[in-house]
Amino acid sequence: MYETRSLPVLLVEADPESRSQITQILAGDHYRVDTAETIAQMLDRDNWSDYFLIILEQELPDGRTDELLPKLQKLAPNAELMIITAQSRIENVVIAFRNEIADYFVKPIDPDLFRSSLKRILEKQSVSSELRQIQAQLKAIVETAIEGVVTIDHNGLITSFNPAAEKMFGYSANEMINKNVSLLTPSPTREHHDEYIARYLETGESDIVGMRRELKACHRDGTIFPIELSVTDLPQFGIFAGIISDISERKQAEQKQEKLTKAIAMAGQQERRQLANILHDHLQQLLVGVRIHLDIAKKDASVEAVKQTLVRADELLSQGIEVTRSLTAELNPVILHEEGLVTALEWLSQNMKDRYNLDVKLDLDRQANSSNELINIILYECIRELLFNVVKHSQTNQAFVRMSLLSEQKIEIVVSDEGIGFDPKQLDQQISEASGIGLSNIEFRLSLIKGKFWLESANGNGTVARIIAPFELRDAKIQNETPWAK
Numbered sequence: 001m002y003e004t005r006s007l008p009v010l011l012v013e014a015d016p017e018s019r020s021q022i023t024q025i026l027a028g029d030h031y032r033v034d035t036a037e038t039i040a041q042m043l044d045r046d047n048w049s050d051y052f053l054i055i056l057e058q059e060l061p062d063g064r065t066d067e068l069l070p071k072l073q074k075l076a077p078n079a080e081l082m083i084i085t086a087q088s089r090i091e092n093v094v095i096a097f098r099n100e101i102a103d104y105f106v107k108p109i110d111p112d113l114f115r116s117s118l119k120r121i122l123e124k125q126s127v128s129s130e131l132r133q134i135q136a137q138l139k140a141i142v143e144t145a146i147e148g149v150v151t152i153d154h155n156g157l158i159t160s161f162n163p164a165a166e167k168m169f170g171y172s173a174n175e176m177i178n179k180n181v182s183l184l185t186p187s188p189t190r191e192h193h194d195e196y197i198a199r200y201l202e203t204g205e206s207d208i209v210g211m212r213r214e215l216k217a218c219h220r221d222g223t224i225f226p227i228e229l230s231v232t233d234l235p236q237f238g239i240f241a242g243i244i245s246d247i248s249e250r251k252q253a254e255q256k257q258e259k260l261t262k263a264i265a266m267a268g269q270q271e272r273r274q275l276a277n278i279l280h281d282h283l284q285q286l287l288v289g290v291r292i293h294l295d296i297a298k299k300d301a302s303v304e305a306v307k308q309t310l311v312r313a314d315e316l317l318s319q320g321i322e323v324t325r326s327l328t329a330e331l332n333p334v335i336l337h338e339e340g341l342v343t344a345l346e347w348l349s350q351n352m353k354d355r356y357n358l359d360v361k362l363d364l365d366r367q368a369n370s371s372n373e374l375i376n377i378i379l380y381e382c383i384r385e386l387l388f389n390v391v392k393h394s395q396t397n398q399a400f401v402r403m404s405l406l407s408e409q410k411i412e413i414v415v416s417d418e419g420i421g422f423d424p425k426q427l428d429q430q431i432s433e434a435s436g437i438g439l440s441n442i443e444f445r446l447s448l449i450k451g452k453f454w455l456e457s458a459n460g461n462g463t464v465a466r467i468i469a470p471f472e473l474r475d476a477k478i479q480n481e482t483p484w485a486k
Contacts, residue, residue: 183218349401453467
């Protein structure tokens with residue numbers, strides 16, 4: 001049961017008998033009724049927003065009310081309109097319903113049918129009121145959102161442009177309504193934007209609808225800036241809705257962080273060089289000096305036991321010198337800096353054979369030898385660590401390293417073995433325990449040069465590690481794609 005007591009109705013009827021009948025029906029159902037007998041009396045009021053229903057006799061002493069329907073709909077946008085008439089003419093019915101009236105009655109009015117119509121109108125009004133409330137709430141949310149919210153129709157024309165979008169792009173909503181959204185995109189996207197939308201509507205395929213992407217946008221002053229955009233297709237309304245965030249500050253922070261991370265990586269390599277130099281120039285020289293004095297002592301020693309002790313000390317010093325030399329080479333392989341990654345990997349292959357009896361088969365494309373020192377250092381360190389894993393856990397004495405240059409100017413490196421393999425579910429733990437550099441560390445190093453890393457293995461089937469890295473370092477670029485339907 002709907003509450004009708006507080007709902008006002010305007011009844012415009014010149015005939016006293018009809019006016020009395022309708023008033024009694026409305027009053028009996030607890031509607032509050034205002035009446036008028038002429039068009040002039042009807043228009044002489046300023047409370048149009050109060051009315052839930054306006055009932056109009058089609059023929060009044062001072063004119064026809066069906067000619068006023070458009071005006072009344074503007075005066076009372078929340079009210080439903082009902083026509084009553086004594087003349088059943090089809091053309092009048094057509095005119096009335098073309099103006100979207102709620103119902104049409106021919107006198108004398110059937111009270112039961114009239115009440116059923118009132119109930120239906122009231123139910124419709126209740127739903128409409130809820131929808132208006134929801135729309136008002138949504139509008140308030142959109143208007144106060146910190147993200148830009150833009151909607152476009154299937155022709156790419158903007159249908160709404162919230163205040164955050166105004167601030168972000170430098171245009172007012174009034175300027176942008178019914179303008180093509182491609183105005184907010186840079187070239188060459190702007191010239192092809194309508195094609196992208198048409199393709200999506202035809203095929204349903206898109207790289208952006210239903211996802212969140214980083215793209216470029218164009219400010220009113222021509223400035224290109226990075227945005228994060230998510231687009232939703234709302235086919236029931238015939239529009240796309242986009243939520244846009246200006247990520248300029250975030251991208252600047254990421255670039256600063258990237259530069260800092262690279263600087264830290266280079267500083268770490270510099271410290272390794274310094275440590276290698278200390279080992280070579282100081283510690284090794286001290287050990288060699290001790291060895292020389294031991295040689296002198298061995299020649300002069302008369303007691304055989306002392307001589308044997310000195311011989312043993314000499315052997316230990318020889319081992320220590322060899323260890324420091326090997327450590328120096330591993331920490332700072334001079335050959336890597338002087339002759340490049342290919343020659344350094346050839347040296348590493350021999351070193352793994354000499355120290356660990358690991359036979360490393362190489363298939364190296366010299367065209368893949370990058371001139372960028374940071375790329376070479378990181379790739380060398382990753383390959384060395386992967387070979388250490390083979391030594392410690394594969395239970396095989398053979399490994400394979402292949403390096404090639406891909407067509408898209410990327411370096412591909414594959415390190416593999418035919419050892420016992422392992423369960424990929426234990427991947428992180430096994431790698432980190434094996435060599436002190438787990439998958440996350442390898443990925444971190446490669447992230448400094450925007451490289452990628454994959455590792456595949458299975459019990460009894462060996463292990464394959466694949467690295468993809470850039471041949472040269474370039475500044476990261478935001479994808480140049482349409483922000484709506486490409």
